[in-house]
Amino acid sequence: MLEIKNLHASVAGTEILRGINLTVLPGEVHAIMGPNGSGKSTLAGVLAGKSDYEITEGSVTFNGMNLLDMEPEERAREGVFLAFQYPVEIPGVNNMYFLKAAVNAIRKHRGEEELDAVDFLQLVKEKMKLVEMDQGLLNRPVNTGFSGGEKKRNEIFHMAVLDPKLAILDETDSGLDIDALRVVAGGVNALRSPERATIVVTHYQRLLNYIVPDIVHVLVDGRIVRSGPKELALELEANGYAPAATLQSTRS
Amino acid sequence: MAQTTLSTDYLATLDQLAARLPALTELRTAARAAFHDAGLPTVELEDWRFTNIAARLLRLEFVAPTADAAAQSDAVETFSLGGLASSRQLVFIDGAYRSDLSAAENLPAGVTLTGLADALGSQPELVTSLLGKYAPFENAPEAAFVALNTAGFTDGAFLHVPNGVVVEGPIHLLYLTTGAATTAVHPRTLIALGEHAQASVIESYAGPDGAAYLTNAVSEIVLGPAAVLDHYRLQREGNQALFVHTQHIHQDRASAFSTHTLSIGSAMTRNDVYATLAGEGIDCVLDGLYMPTGKQHVDNHTTINHAAPHCRSFEIYKGILDDQSRGGFNGKIFVQPDAQKTDAKQTNQTLLLSDDAQLDTKPQLEIFADDVRCTHGATIGQLDQNHLFYLRARGIGPTLARQMLIHAFAAEALERMKLEPLRTYLDDILFAHRPKELFVELSEPVSLDLATP
Numbered sequence: 001m002l003e004i005k006n007l008h009a010s011v012a013g014t015e016i017l018r019g020i021n022l023t024v025l026p027g028e029v030h031a032i033m034g035p036n037g038s039g040k041s042t043l044a045g046v047l048a049g050k051s052d053y054e055i056t057e058g059s060v061t062f063n064g065m066n067l068l069d070m071e072p073e074e075r076a077r078e079g080v081f082l083a084f085q086y087p088v089e090i091p092g093v094n095n096m097y098f099l100k101a102a103v104n105a106i107r108k109h110r111g112e113e114e115l116d117a118v119d120f121l122q123l124v125k126e127k128m129k130l131v132e133m134d135q136g137l138l139n140r141p142v143n144t145g146f147s148g149g150e151k152k153r154n155e156i157f158h159m160a161v162l163d164p165k166l167a168i169l170d171e172t173d174s175g176l177d178i179d180a181l182r183v184v185a186g187g188v189n190a191l192r193s194p195e196r197a198t199i200v201v202t203h204y205q206r207l208l209n210y211i212v213p214d215i216v217h218v219l220v221d222g223r224i225v226r227s228g229p230k231e232l233a234l235e236l237e238a239n240g241y242a243p244a245a246t247l248q249s250t251r252s
Numbered sequence: 253m254a255q256t257t258l259s260t261d262y263l264a265t266l267d268q269l270a271a272r273l274p275a276l277t278e279l280r281t282a283a284r285a286a287f288h289d290a291g292l293p294t295v296e297l298e299d300w301r302f303t304n305i306a307a308r309l310l311r312l313e314f315v316a317p318t319a320d321a322a323a324q325s326d327a328v329e330t331f332s333l334g335g336l337a338s339s340r341q342l343v344f345i346d347g348a349y350r351s352d353l354s355a356a357e358n359l360p361a362g363v364t365l366t367g368l369a370d371a372l373g374s375q376p377e378l379v380t381s382l383l384g385k386y387a388p389f390e391n392a393p394e395a396a397f398v399a400l401n402t403a404g405f406t407d408g409a410f411l412h413v414p415n416g417v418v419v420e421g422p423i424h425l426l427y428l429t430t431g432a433a434t435t436a437v438h439p440r441t442l443i444a445l446g447e448h449a450q451a452s453v454i455e456s457y458a459g460p461d462g463a464a465y466l467t468n469a470v471s472e473i474v475l476g477p478a479a480v481l482d483h484y485r486l487q488r489e490g491n492q493a494l495f496v497h498t499q500h501i502h503q504d505r506a507s508a509f510s511t512h513t514l515s516i517g518s519a520m521t522r523n524d525v526y527a528t529l530a531g532e533g534i535d536c537v538l539d540g541l542y543m544p545t546g547k548q549h550v551d552n553h554t555t556i557n558h559a560a561p562h563c564r565s566f567e568i569y570k571g572i573l574d575d576q577s578r579g580g581f582n583g584k585i586f587v588q589p590d591a592q593k594t595d596a597k598q599t600n601q602t603l604l605l606s607d608d609a610q611l612d613t614k615p616q617l618e619i620f621a622d623d624v625r626c627t628h629g630a631t632i633g634q635l636d637q638n639h640l641f642y643l644r645a646r647g648i649g650p651t652l653a654r655q656m657l658i659h660a661f662a663a664e665a666l667e668r669m670k671l672e673p674l675r676t677y678l679d680d681i682l683f684a685h686r687p688k689e690l691f692v693e694l695s696e697p698v699s700l701d702l703a704t705p
C-alpha cells in the first residue's frame with residue numbers, strides 16, 4: 001500500500017529525514033517511535049502533503065501512485081488521513097459543515113453519490129459512538145474551545161467518518177489522560193480492518209498497550225534504526241532511545 | 253491636484269431644489285452657504301487622508317427623477333432582498349419617493365412611514381422639529397457632504413414610531429440610482445422612535461454598473477428613552493459609483509441601537525457613523541463588513557460619543573481586501589468627563605488576500621473620565637496556512653477551503669445581526685463569486701466644465 005524509499009526531506013535547509021525506508025501493507029499497524037526531534041512528525045507531515053518540507057531525495061508510492069506529486073486534498077481523496085498532533089482551531093467554521101464538505105469531496109472523487117443532510121447525519125451518529133463524542137461538539141466551530149482530549153477524539157471521529165485507506169496518527173496520545181487515551185485507542189481499534197493500514201507515531205510506549213502494532217520502528221536522527229515486533233516498544237520503554245541511537249551510529 | 257469647484261449653474265440648481273421644499277428654506281440656505289464656502293474635503297484634512305474623493309469628483313449635476321416605472325421594476329426586484337420586507341418596502345428612484353413602487357402595509361396605528369416630501373406636507377411641524385437637528389454641517393469641509401445633502405435633497409424616507417409602539421418585522425428603504433450620465437443624488441433618511449418604541453430598518457443603496465454617479469446619503473436617527481432600533485445598511489452601488497453616507501444617531505437614556513454596515517459595491521465608498529450616547533444606560537452596537545476587490549476603495553469612519561454614564565458601545569469592523577483594493581478604518585471614541593462606568597470595545601480586523609491590497613487603520617480614543625473600561629484592537633493578517641492545510645488534508649479543495657476560511661473570518665461581524673432572514677440572504681450574496689474584473693477599470697474622474705462659471 002505504502003512504499004517509502006530513501007526519503008530525504010529538509011525544513012528551511014536543515015535535513016530532517018535522512019533516508020527513510022518503510023513498506024506498509026494493507027491491514028498492518030506500524031508504530032513509529034523515537035525521541036523528540038527525530039523526524040516523526042516531519043514524516044507524518046510529508047506523507048499528508050504539508051508544504052513546509054522540501055523533498056530532496058527518494059520516493060513515496062501509495063497504491064501505485066507517486067504520493068509526493070499529489071496535492072494534500074488529492075491524497076486525502078485517495079484515502080490518506082492524518083490525525084494531527086496539534087489539531088488547529090478554526091473559529092467560524094462549523095465542525096459538521098466542514099466534515100460534510102470533506103466527506104462529499106472524497107465521495108465525489110471515488111465516483112460515489114454525495115451524501116445529503118439526512119444520510120450524513122446518520123453516518124455521523126453512527127461514528128460518534130466510536131469515540132464517545134459529545135454531540136454538543138458537532139455544531140461548534142472546528143476544535144474551537146475543545147479540550148486537548150476533545151480535539152484528539154474529534155480527529156479520530158473525522159477518521160471514522162472519512163474511512164481512509166491509510167491512517168497516520170501523529171502523537172494522538174500526547175496530552176491525553178488515561179481515560180481519554182482508552183477511548184481514542186478504542187476508536188482506532190474499532191477501525192482496524194484488513195483493507196486499512198495504520199501508522200501510529202508516538203513518543204511513548206503506553207499508547208501501544210492499547211493500539212497493539214504489528215511492527216515497531218525506531219526513528220532516530222531522521223533514519224529508521226531498528227524495526228521489530230511489538231516487544232521492541234517495551235524494550236525502548238525500559239532502556240530509552242539511547243541504545244538504539246548508539247546502534248545507529250555504529251552502523252553508519 | 254484636481255479640486256472640485258462649483259459653477260454658478262450648480263448653485264442655481266441648488267436654489268431651484270430648495271424651492272421644492274419651502275418649509276426647509278432656512279436650513280437649506282445655510283447648508284448651501286456652508287458647502288459653497290468649504291468645498292469638498294481634500295486629502296489635506298486628517299479625516300479624509302485616505303479617500304481622495306475630490307480628485308474623482310470634479311463637477312456635480314442633478315437629474316430630474318425618472319417617471320419610468322416599468323424600467324425600474326426589474327431593479328426593484330433585483331435589490332428587494334428576496335422579498336423579506338416586501339410588505340414594508342419604500343422605493344426611491346434617484347432620491348425621490350415612488351409610492352407606486354412601494355408598500356407600507358400592516359403598520360401599527362400612529363406609525364408614519366412615507367416619503368420625506370410627503371411627510372413635510374402632512375406633518376410639517378414634526379418633520380421640521382427633527383430634520384437637520386442631528387446631522388450638523390457647520391464643521392465643513394469635514395462635513396461638506398452633509399451640507400451638500402442638506403442643500404440638495406429633494407425627498408427621502410421618513411419613519412416615525414410614536415411612544416410605546418412596536419413595529420414588528422423589518423422595514424426596507426431601497427434607494428436606487430438610475431445612473432443617467434454624471435448624476436448626483438442625495439438620499440435623506442429621517443428615523444425617529446419615541447419612548448419605548450421599537451423598529452427594524454434596512455437602508456439599502458444600489459445602482460447599475462458602468463455609470464459614474466455619486467450617491468451622497470445622510471441618515472438621521474433619533475431614539476427616545478428606552479427605544480430599540482435594529483438597523484442595517486447594505487451598499488450595492490454600481491462598479492463606477494462614488495458612495496458617501498453619513499449617519500448620525502442620537503440616543504436618549506436606556507435606548508438600544510445596533511447597526512451593521514455592509515459595503516459590497518461602488519468604486520469608492522466612504523461611510524461615516526456618528527453616535528451620540530446622550531443618556532444613561534445606553535447600548536450601541538456598530539458593526540461593519542467590507543470586502544473590496546479589484547481596485548475598490550472603502551473607508552469607514554465611526555465616532556462614538558459617550559456623553560453620559562453607564563453606557564456600553566461595541567464595535568467590530570472586519571475587512572477582507574483582495575487584489576489592489578484599499579481599505580480604511582478610523583474609529584473614534586470620546587468619553588466625556590461625566591461618562592463614568594463607560595464600557596467601550598472597538599475591534600478592527602483585516603484579512604489581506606493579496607500582497608497589493610492595503611489598509612489604513614486608526615483607533616482614536618479620547619477619554620476624559622477615570623472610571624471606565626475602553627478597549628480597542630486592530631489586527632491585519634493573511635489566511636492562516638495551517639488552517640488551509642488542515643481543511644485540505646481532509647479532502648477539501650483549495651478554493652472551497654479559502655472560501656470557508658474567509659466566511660469564518662467575516663462571521664463575527666455578522667453574528668450580532670438579529671434579523672435572521674437578512675443574515676441568510678447576506679450569506680448568499682456576500683460570498684457569491686464577484687467577478688473582480690468588474691472593479692478593476694475605474695472611469696476617468698467625473699470631469700466636466702468646472703472652470704467657467
